[in-house]
Amino acid sequence: MSTNSSIRLAQVERHYVQGESRLTILDHADMEIRAGEMVALVAPSGAGKSTLLHIAGLLEKPDGGDVFVNGTSCKGLDDAGRTDMRRSSIGFVYQFHHLLPEFSALENVMLPQMIRGLPRKVAADRARMLLEYMRLGQRVTHRPAELSGGEQQRVAIARAVANNPYVLLADEPTGNLDPLTSNYVFDAMTALVRQSGVAALIATHNHDLAKRMDRAITLRDGKIIDHVLV
Numbered sequence: 001m002s003t004n005s006s007i008r009l010a011q012v013e014r015h016y017v018q019g020e021s022r023l024t025i026l027d028h029a030d031m032e033i034r035a036g037e038m039v040a041l042v043a044p045s046g047a048g049k050s051t052l053l054h055i056a057g058l059l060e061k062p063d064g065g066d067v068f069v070n071g072t073s074c075k076g077l078d079d080a081g082r083t084d085m086r087r088s089s090i091g092f093v094y095q096f097h098h099l100l101p102e103f104s105a106l107e108n109v110m111l112p113q114m115i116r117g118l119p120r121k122v123a124a125d126r127a128r129m130l131l132e133y134m135r136l137g138q139r140v141t142h143r144p145a146e147l148s149g150g151e152q153q154r155v156a157i158a159r160a161v162a163n164n165p166y167v168l169l170a171d172e173p174t175g176n177l178d179p180l181t182s183n184y185v186f187d188a189m190t191a192l193v194r195q196s197g198v199a200a201l202i203a204t205h206n207h208d209l210a211k212r213m214d215r216a217i218t219l220r221d222g223k224i225i226d227h228v229l230v
């Protein structure tokens, strides 16, 4: 175990009870991702990727074990504490951008910061900087419907890191894009991860993108194990 892991799962258990049967999705599973590391999560449908992302993102509580965010145990946190930790320390990117349609790109990136109580001007300056970094400086006043799919996804990535999180969790972030756009968005995300030092876990079915990350993991028999990509 390294001391500088941004996210660590320790002996995490998750079961679903369906009638008489008990389905074990995570069985004393361990995982850790260091700052600035990009890890691909590759697993067949139904293996438990969403469950893992939800637990790592503090959206779901494990039945056992613990999640550490930047070294802090989340086990003893109540719902409000988990929400605070999630807002301050974890960013999410989904397959579909989930941007708020009535707000501009700039406002979408400002919002998570304002929810955390940052002044409007500070939030706007950081949002503009992130959008410029994502090469969207000319699109800040556009609403989501006035952006291309790749641009929408780049706004969603900027939004995910708006609060300077320790952890970035992405579920098929390029799954909805054509191959060329997918590559472009992935490059932008990589640059942001490297520059910000966030620890990124990215679920993807795209073998080529998975190969470009630092390493890959998968789920087998409830354990999180290294996945060798050939």
Ligand SMILES: Nc1ncnc2c1ncn2[C@@H]1O[C@H](COP(=O)(O)OP(=O)(O)OP(=O)(O)O)[C@@H](O)[C@H]1O
Residues within 6 Å of the ligand: 016, 017, 018, 023, 025, 043, 044, 045, 046, 047, 048, 049, 050, 051, 052
């Ligand atoms: N609330 C629930 N109750 C019972 N079983 C569940 C529940 N949620 C998920 N499961 C089961 O747990 C397993 C893992 O689900 P999960 O959504 O994590 O898979 P996944 O790997 O993300 O799949 P996909 O790639 O298709 O989205 C599946 O077999 C699913 O049917």
